[in-house]
Amino acid sequence: MPTTGKVKAAIIGSQFQADILAASFHIMPEEAELVAVTSPTPRHPEELAEKYHIPRVFHDYRQMLRESDIELVCITAPNYLHAPMTIDIAKSGKHVMCEKPLCVTLEEADQMIDTCKKQGVLLMYGEELFFTPKYLKAKEMADQGGLGKIYLVKQSEKHFGPHSEWFWDVKRSGGGALMDLGCHGIAFCYWFLGRPRITTVYSQLGTYVHADKTKGDDDALCILEFENGAVGLVENSWARRGGMYDRVEVYGEGGVTYADLHMGNALPTYSEYGFTYAVEKAPTTKGWSYPVYEELWNYGTPQELHHFARCVRGKETPKGTGEDGRVVMEVLYAAYASAGLGEKVKIPYKPQTKMPIDEWLTRKDK
Numbered sequence: 001m002p003t004t005g006k007v008k009a010a011i012i013g014s015q016f017q018a019d020i021l022a023a024s025f026h027i028m029p030e031e032a033e034l035v036a037v038t039s040p041t042p043r044h045p046e047e048l049a050e051k052y053h054i055p056r057v058f059h060d061y062r063q064m065l066r067e068s069d070i071e072l073v074c075i076t077a078p079n080y081l082h083a084p085m086t087i088d089i090a091k092s093g094k095h096v097m098c099e100k101p102l103c104v105t106l107e108e109a110d111q112m113i114d115t116c117k118k119q120g121v122l123l124m125y126g127e128e129l130f131f132t133p134k135y136l137k138a139k140e141m142a143d144q145g146g147l148g149k150i151y152l153v154k155q156s157e158k159h160f161g162p163h164s165e166w167f168w169d170v171k172r173s174g175g176g177a178l179m180d181l182g183c184h185g186i187a188f189c190y191w192f193l194g195r196p197r198i199t200t201v202y203s204q205l206g207t208y209v210h211a212d213k214t215k216g217d218d219d220a221l222c223i224l225e226f227e228n229g230a231v232g233l234v235e236n237s238w239a240r241r242g243g244m245y246d247r248v249e250v251y252g253e254g255g256v257t258y259a260d261l262h263m264g265n266a267l268p269t270y271s272e273y274g275f276t277y278a279v280e281k282a283p284t285t286k287g288w289s290y291p292v293y294e295e296l297w298n299y300g301t302p303q304e305l306h307h308f309a310r311c312v313r314g315k316e317t318p319k320g321t322g323e324d325g326r327v328v329m330e331v332l333y334a335a336y337a338s339a340g341l342g343e344k345v346k347i348p349y350k351p352q353t354k355m356p357i358d359e360w361l362t363r364k365d366k
């Protein structure tokens, strides 16, 4: 593998998040070039390749892994495929960037971490909230002591539900809104506070509007207690109308800060006729909408990939790791168990079921 020059990167998957990663490589091209894409669906990887000028297209990722010059492979496939793909990528000697959530079982998380270590490759966890400029600003102020001792960190992500059918199938996703969106909030609170140990989790879940589509939760409240005395409050929904909502609030003994990821980067807009695109998950562009400029930059995904490419070259150390993803997975099991038991659950938590969501589903109707 080369030690200088642009990192040769590839993506597995060609739809929603794959498009975001491909666009992000284009936005910050200094450290990496996207040379290949794989997806089993006919025409889909070809379309992504045409849109972003990606030279190589595959329909089987194992075939792509035989390309000896590819150094970094980004996984944007459904959650249940993250672990087998990571293990195959690592065994081919390539570095891994895995989208959130890390996988669907804690056992898989351990296997992913162990295999990457044994193979001497990086396992980088795709949590772009660690790179979101507005949220980084909040952390910078808190780390400088501007808010005094932090006692509450709140992160919310809400919209009306995912775009692809596999998210609704808990066997392939591992869980509902808590798993899909709560993984961001749990990681965020943990990272924001400087990764103190999480001691307990309490969670309240419901399936309020999408019971026809899923056994999973479509609304979730989750409270985390940290060893340093701070509390995390993670609120998520697939039931919230009106498009994307992503927000943090940080409360300290000496101050407070609020950051809305989209508002403040948005143009309050009224349109009688509509236009092509406002922002992720916006239900319409007619009437009032809030189109965001530089959307991906505001999310932090280009900065995240730039950083991961630098990690491949040994210039930086990963800010999002397999271990972070594992912490989130353990908390997800405990949070689903808490909702099932109706009580606070202590961490460390030893899973009682195969997937996180089963901790809730097997208890909730008893």
Ligand SMILES: NC(=O)c1ccc[n+]([C@@H]2O[C@H](COP(=O)([O-])OP(=O)(O)OC[C@H]3O[C@@H](n4cnc5c(N)ncnc54)[C@H](O)[C@@H]3O)[C@@H](O)[C@H]2O)c1
Binding pocket: 012, 013, 014, 015, 016, 017, 018, 038, 039, 040, 041, 044, 061, 075, 076, 077, 078, 079, 081, 099, 100, 101, 126, 127, 128, 164, 166, 180
């Ligand atoms: N970081 C974020 O904010 C963020 C946002 C969206 C999605 N994600 C994550 O990215 C992953 C993908 O989500 P998405 O929204 O892009 O889903 P999607 O349904 O839009 O795309 C999934 C892609 O995986 C491909 N795929 C399925 N089986 C495959 C296989 N065997 N080999 C190769 N490719 C295969 C599909 O063909 C498709 O291209 C999920 O884990 C999701 O949680 C992260």
